[in-house]
Amino acid sequence: MSLAFTTEEQVAVAAVGRACQLTSSVFNKLVKNETLVKGDKSPVTVGDFAAQAVISSILYHAFPADPIVGEEDASDLRVESGKEMKDRIVELANEAITADLGLGDNANWGIGPGQAKSDTEILDAIDRGNYEGGSTGRMWTIDPIDGTKGFLRGEQYAVCLSLIVDSKVQVGVIGCPNLPVDPAHPEKGTGCIFVAVRGQGAQQLTLSGANPTPLTIPTSTPETFNFLESVEAAHSSHSFNDRVSSLLNITRPATRMDSQAKYGCLARGDGGAYLRMPTGVGYREKIWDHAPGQILVEEAGGIVTDSRGEPLDFGLGRTLGENFGIIAAGKDDHPRVLAAVQKALGEAKAKV
Numbered sequence: 500m501s502l503a504f505t506t507e508e509q510v511a512v513a514a515v516g517r518a519c520q521l522t523s524s525v526f527n528k529l530v531k532n533e534t535l536v537k538g539d540k541s542p543v544t545v546g547d548f549a550a551q552a553v554i555s556s557i558l559y560h561a562f563p564a565d566p567i568v569g570e571e572d573a574s575d576l577r578v579e580s581g582k583e584m585k586d587r588i589v590e591l592a593n594e595a596i597t598a599d600l601g602l603g604d605n606a607n608w609g610i611g612p613g614q615a616k617s618d619t620e621i622l623d624a625i626d627r628g629n630y631e632g633g634s635t636g637r638m639w640t641i642d643p644i645d646g647t648k649g650f651l652r653g654e655q656y657a658v659c660l661s662l663i664v665d666s667k668v669q670v671g672v673i674g675c676p677n678l679p680v681d682p683a684h685p686e687k688g689t690g691c692i693f694v695a696v697r698g699q700g701a702q703q704l705t706l707s708g709a710n711p712t713p714l715t716i717p718t719s720t721p722e723t724f725n726f727l728e729s730v731e732a733a734h735s736s737h738s739f740n741d742r743v744s745s746l747l748n749i750t751r752p753a754t755r756m757d758s759q760a761k762y763g764c765l766a767r768g769d770g771g772a773y774l775r776m777p778t779g780v781g782y783r784e785k786i787w788d789h790a791p792g793q794i795l796v797e798e799a800g801g802i803v804t805d806s807r808g809e810p811l812d813f814g815l816g817r818t819l820g821e822n823f824g825i826i827a828a829g830k831d832d833h834p835r836v837l838a839a840v841q842k843a844l845g846e847a848k849a850k851v
């Protein structure tokens with residue numbers, strides 16, 4: 500029956516795989532003038548725009564009626580000053596779109612040799628991500644490069660896609676080109692795709708969509724348990740995490756990593772809990788930054804809530820609403836992390 504989301508999963512894995520090839524190859528060629536600073540001061544590169552164009556084009560061919568909440572929009576590329584970047588983005592996107600069909604690909608998704616798109620089609624594909632979100636119906640979220648700062652440093656980043664139906668994430672895919680396939684054996688190389696479908700479990704695949712390996716968060720031990728946190732101090736409070744760490748007597752230092760690669764690591768037992776508390780007021784977490792991670796951790800047997808223990812609400816629009824932080828952990832660890840977070844919040848409140 501349709502709730503299996505089999506086609507959605509296949510299309511999502513293929514789209515993320517193609518976008519990951521694009522972002523890894525563009526990193527080596529990235530030159531000055533291929534990065535812009537957005538209105539909120541965050542960076543965006545030709546790789547972000549081109550990857551969103553590729554994923555959105557594939558979704559449009561496969562599911563033309565589905566709205567998309569995508570991080571990027573093409574307005575800066577539609578003006579004269581953006582022409583050089585636009586030309587490069589169209590070239591990169593078309594290279595990815597016309598690449599040979601791979602494992603699980605289907606020419607009906609508008610990809611493969613001979614399927615190049617016009618400038619207008621590429622810009623329109625990017626702008627198809629302008630849906631405002633909401634609590635009913637189907638919608639996709641795209642974060643074409645999550646952790647752009649990590650991408651620019653040559654560190655971790657993720658290509659993220661999710662399908663949300665009536666506010667509930669049903670499919671999540673996180674592609675991590677720079678993440679070791681096996682954390683215990685980094686010499687085996689990098690490049691993983693994490694996939695989860697509601698009720699069907701979580702898996703890790705190769706970048707080409709092969710070798711599915713089921714993921715379950717293992718029971719943690721005091722020696723292995725630690726926090727996964729942002730590299731960027733502005734994105735989540737490192738000092739708050741340090742306090743929670745000491746309340747829980749955690750001895751292993753936190754793993755700092757950009758992007759939703761953190762959710763992937765948690766799902767495969769490489770780190771004990773993802774903790775993200777706001778550094779100030781004003782920033783609202785975006786749904787594309789957490790929807791794929793939430794389903795991945797839940798399908799690997801974990802729990803994802805805000806700092807009050809409430810589930811994340813993906814039906815409020817493009818953001819998660821007021822920022823109460825995020826706690827993700829295995830089901831045995833989540834209650835004690837939540838209790839320690841609440842204790843640390845109480846202490847912080849008592850100080851003011």
Ligand SMILES: Nc1ncnc2c1ncn2[C@@H]1O[C@H](COP(=O)(O)O)[C@@H](O)[C@H]1OP(=O)(O)O
Binds near residue numbers: 646730733735757758
């Ligand atoms: N002040 C902030 N608080 C929390 N997250 C932020 C903040 N500013 C940007 N972000 C987002 O955090 C995400 C990266 O998270 P992490 O630090 O865990 O890698 C990015 O999507 C980034 O958005 P943007 O893409 O607009 O830069």
Ligand SMILES: [Mg+2]
Binds near residue numbers: 645787
């Ligand atoms: Mg992001």
Ligand SMILES: [Mg+2]
Binds near residue numbers: 644645
């Ligand atoms: Mg992004």
Ligand SMILES: [Mg+2]
Binds near residue numbers: 541
């Ligand atoms: Mg960004």
